[in-house]
Amino acid sequence: MRVDEGETRLAAFGGSAAVPRELRSLPWPVVTEADRAAVLAVLGGDAMVSNVDGETAVSALEQRWAALCGAEHCVATSNGTTALALAFAALGIGPGDEVVVPALSFIASGLAPLHQMAVPVFADIDPVDFTLDAESAAALITPRTAAIMPVHLHGAPADMDAIGALARRHGLAVVEDAAQAHGARWRGRPVGSLGDAAAFSLQVTKNLPTCGEGGLLTLADADAAGRARMARQFGEVIEPGRDRDYVAHLLGWNHKMNAVQAAFALSQLDRFAEYERARQRNVTAFLARLAELPGLLVPTIAPDSKHAWHILRFRFDAEAMGVDGVTPESLRRALHRLLRAEGVPVSRYQVLTLPRQRVFTDRVGFGRGRPWSGAAPEPSAPVPVAESVVAGTLTLQKRHLHPEAGPALARYADGFEKVWRRLDLVARMAKVA
Known part of the structure; x- marks a missing residue:
């Protein structure tokens, strides 16, 4: 862990935040x-x-x-x-x-x-x-x-x-x-x-x-x-x-x-290629630090392929974290609260799967059910993985796009590490969330 041993008290409970305010939001796009x-x-x-x-x-x-x-x-x-x-x-x-x-x-x-x-x-x-x-x-x-x-x-x-x-x-x-x-x-x-x-x-x-x-x-x-x-x-x-x-x-x-x-x-x-090289360097270093934390599943990329890193989505394995008896939603809510208090600007992205959006469930379309048939709506096929991702993940958006985001991402990693030092507290919060 890279968090100072003397600064272990979580910001949500009176400690100092891991991320200074000036690094919590970076401008994008960069306008020259x-x-x-x-x-x-x-x-x-x-x-x-x-x-x-x-x-x-x-x-x-x-x-x-x-x-x-x-x-x-x-x-x-x-x-x-x-x-x-x-x-x-x-x-x-x-x-x-x-x-x-x-x-x-x-x-x-x-x-x-x-x-x-x-x-x-x-x-x-x-x-x-x-x-x-x-x-x-x-x-x-x-x-x-x-x-x-x-x-x-x-x-x-x-x-x-x-x-x-x-x-x-x-x-x-x-x-x-x-x-x-x-x-x-x-x-x-x-x-x-x-x-x-x-x-x-x-x-x-x-x-x-x-x-x-x-x-x-x-x-x-x-x-x-x-x-x-x-x-x-x-x-x-x-x-x-x-x-x-x-x-x-x-x-x-x-x-x-x-x-x-x-x-x-x-x-x-x-400047796209220059910014892309910087993003690959900054995000790779950031994710390498987070990958060391138990139960934190970071984005990966298939062999011989390239991720554009537009959004970073994190999943959480409660068992690997040692957090038992909690739902994915309650674990996500506890982590969301604690990370935001540390100044890590994580958020939810897409709070519903597409088949749950009213435009599709109500089938109003262009009126009279068009373009769907006039028959009674059939139930949607189950999409359990998509539902679990919506329920139990957090994302980082936009801040990492700036080519000089490296120092900010390093402090975000500090915030994650600080929260992971107190997984006992995370577990207690998740069980009452």
Whole structure:
């Protein structure tokens, strides 16, 4: 343990906190003069929207991101959710179709198929990396299944070997939800190039942020990419050197990214590799310390793969901690209280599995039960692993994204170690929680 022997009294009971206040929150994104200059350059020009003739910040961002992902095509969108919805639209997935979605994810993962009048069907997750479990997904496939959507949750790439094999066996499309996984790799290959399409979010909290909202959609097929570009702008064909004719050839939306967002993201992309190296170094050292604590299960990564470390989720093994006779929820509540008192900014992330969200349990959808059938709702398949993860885990978000987060993470590790010195107190608190 690295906590001073004289400072063993927990902060929740009058001791000094392990983490100084100034290290409990670190700025993200890091905004530099280069970012400001990139935005001002757009404001001083004529290319403020993505449909003007010639190269824009939007088209430049699309080209650079496609090259970084090893993808054939990239379409920039207004946010990550619209990128996912456009993926399904471009692949022809809609009414009457089912899409297999992991039960633990951000709500957009379940809403995107629904926006296309397709039905999300929820599979369980792997207990180690929290991504889609291929065996659970296989059990849900029916003649109506059209696609599988692995989510690279928290930046951990899903098992794309198993998911890809399952999709090929049943002739299904694979849409990667890579909203949290910029720069992640599976068996040496970048996410974003492992399926038929992949959606990334550039929301301001992401590893690659823009100044607000934004999304990127990568695709393997030229025709699908063309449909995505049309659907992005009212179903129109927008091509360099061609006057806009305002003719809608298919159902479309206004899902365009603006050039200010793209310019900011491009500037951030210039430093993405540098920040990523720092994050890998800082997070690896942090997790190595925590892994020494009994019963604290830290995030891991599959061999030959790369975790983007967007969110760090921790599980707790009560038996290994010597904390007997407590529920996962009560143990999590006790640890949450004690760690926060020490200044460690842990929190819950996703308090419900997706199949428990009211938008899916009530099946209101577009009214009259659409896109679900008119029959009585069938009970959801059990997702015990996802439920246990929601009940008994804590996360660290955003603070570790800063490239100079190393000292803060070291103090967070001090806070964990300090609490682990008093597992007897943790046990007592958990038994009355």
